[in-house]
Amino acid sequence: MFTFLKKLSIIILVKFMEKKKDLRIIKTQNLLFTSLIKLMKDKSFEEIKVADICNEAYINRSTFYSHYNDKYELLVDFINELKNNLLSSLEKNENIVNTKDYYIEMIHLLLEHIESKKDIYFSILKSNRSSILIDIIIEVAVKDINKRIEISNIHKGNVPTDILVKFYLGAVTSIIIEWLESKNKYTKKDILNYLDELIPEILV
Amino acid sequence: MFTFLKKLSIIILVKFMEKKKDLRIIKTQNLLFTSLIKLMKDKSFEEIKVADICNEAYINRSTFYSHYNDKYELLVDFINELKNNLLSSLEKNENIVNTKDYYIEMIHLLLEHIESKKDIYFSILKSNRSSILIDIIIEVAVKDINKRIEISNIHKGNVPTDILVKFYLGAVTSIIIEWLESKNKYTKKDILNYLDELIPEILV
DNA sequence: CAACATATTTAACTAAATGTATGATAAACA
DNA sequence: TGTTTATCATACATTTAGTTAAATATGTTG
Numbered sequence: 001m002f003t004f005l006k007k008l009s010i011i012i013l014v015k016f017m018e019k020k021k022d023l024r025i026i027k028t029q030n031l032l033f034t035s036l037i038k039l040m041k042d043k044s045f046e047e048i049k050v051a052d053i054c055n056e057a058y059i060n061r062s063t064f065y066s067h068y069n070d071k072y073e074l075l076v077d078f079i080n081e082l083k084n085n086l087l088s089s090l091e092k093n094e095n096i097v098n099t100k101d102y103y104i105e106m107i108h109l110l111l112e113h114i115e116s117k118k119d120i121y122f123s124i125l126k127s128n129r130s131s132i133l134i135d136i137i138i139e140v141a142v143k144d145i146n147k148r149i150e151i152s153n154i155h156k157g158n159v160p161t162d163i164l165v166k167f168y169l170g171a172v173t174s175i176i177i178e179w180l181e182s183k184n185k186y187t188k189k190d191i192l193n194y195l196d197e198l199i200p201e202i203l204v
Numbered sequence: 205m206f207t208f209l210k211k212l213s214i215i216i217l218v219k220f221m222e223k224k225k226d227l228r229i230i231k232t233q234n235l236l237f238t239s240l241i242k243l244m245k246d247k248s249f250e251e252i253k254v255a256d257i258c259n260e261a262y263i264n265r266s267t268f269y270s271h272y273n274d275k276y277e278l279l280v281d282f283i284n285e286l287k288n289n290l291l292s293s294l295e296k297n298e299n300i301v302n303t304k305d306y307y308i309e310m311i312h313l314l315l316e317h318i319e320s321k322k323d324i325y326f327s328i329l330k331s332n333r334s335s336i337l338i339d340i341i342i343e344v345a346v347k348d349i350n351k352r353i354e355i356s357n358i359h360k361g362n363v364p365t366d367i368l369v370k371f372y373l374g375a376v377t378s379i380i381i382e383w384l385e386s387k388n389k390y391t392k393k394d395i396l397n398y399l400d401e402l403i404p405e406i407l408v
Numbered sequence: 409c410a411a412c413a414t415a416t417t418t419a420a421c422t423a424a425a426t427g428t429a430t431g432a433t434a435a436a437c438a
Numbered sequence: 439t440g441t442t443t444a445t446c447a448t449a450c451a452t453t454t455a456g457t458t459a460a461a462t463a464t465g466t467t468g
Contacts, residue, residue: 022437062427170374
């Protein structure tokens with residue numbers, strides 16, 4: 001119970017530090033985000049101008065500059081939003097005991113998150129920024145994995161844990177990108193089955 | 205024999221179409237390439253201006269525009285150069301019979317290539333463009349793998365070949381990036397041993 | 409080596425996009 | 439309701455991109 005309150009207070013503190021008090025700020029920020037997503041469907045991020053983003057969002061350009069110094073800051077902010085979102089999606093995974101099950105369930109949650117925000121992730125790929133997608137998945141997944149301290153002690157082989165983790169996360173991410181890019185070629189279930197087959201029990 | 209001549213003539217035709225006859229062109233192009241590499245060590249690619257590249261190369265800006273329409277074209281040209289380079293490095297791999305040996309040797313050649321051009325690849329990572337590195341490795345490796353047609357028929361499981369290939373190439377690329385980013389933490393031999401352990405015989 | 413072809417330089421210029429500043433207006437907050 | 443502050447409208451300085459044309463320098467070819 002105390003832990004819960006502690007958690008809550010931290011969240012409130014973070015929100016407070018972010019200074020997102022004023023509704024107007026939240027409103028414009030969301031408008032800028034959705035504008036960015038929409039534009040990234042048709043253009044690469046480099047081609048998108050600050051003026052484009054503002055026009056699409058019906059927001060004055062000087063307002064944009066009162067929030068961000070340039071479009072790259074907007075992108076970083078947007079990506080962090082996605083990361084936090086994904087991280088909390090993965091939290092449902094906390095009380096799975098078996099390690100292999102944990103990994104498969106994590107990938108399951110990952111795919112569900114991405115499918116629920118397919119527009120956004122597809123826009124990221126379209127805008128020629130696949131490295132963003134890779135960054136998001138790997139960073140968030142590593143954070144989640146690091147919560148399960150035991151893992152680092154379990155693996156019996158000669159391969160260091162960080163290498164092991166990067167190996168399989170790179171593999172999974174690569175498949176996810178293939179899944180997104182090939183649109184309707186594979187279902188979410190297909191991908192999950194393939195990964196279940198490809199990730200060995202040895203990991204446990 | 206005829207096929208050989210046909211191949212040769214195509215190569216000659218390509219070289220002719222590239223119009224790289226004049227030494228001056230080769231010279232400036234190389235200057236632009238090395239200038240780009242040098243700048244990417246300190247700045248992200250977005251931050252680098254056409255004028256910066258020209259100053260560093262002691263080349264007039266209008267000369268730049270007689271070669272490329274923008275800096276992105278220069279980057280593409282540079283990347284293609286790297287791809288061709290890597291592809292011919294991998295050719296030593298042609299007459300290996302055993303499939304697992306082929307993969308390990310391919311990774312070996314890959315690591316040797318990257319180590320011999322460590323400056324360049326490290327610059328690419330520094331300039332916040334890891335997706336370039338991923339593109340290069342995956343595209344070239346897939347080309348090389350596709351030469352060995354048999355592979356597509358060999359795998360016994362339910363996982364489609366393209367998924368299988370993307371899975372392990374994603375994994376290997378992820379490790380290579382980790383290897384480069386962690387500078388001196390692992391030797392080339394370490395990485396090769398780890399990957400040898402992680403890539404299953406099942407593939408064969 | 410001389411004649412020719414063409415790549416590079418120099419310099420000026422247009423257009424577009426960035427980033428800043430200020431006072432007026434509108435909306436949120438307490 | 440009064441105060442605070444985010445947004446708007448506008449104007450302006452600066453940077454970068456990309457084009458053009460004539461003079462110069464450097465490779466190519468017979």
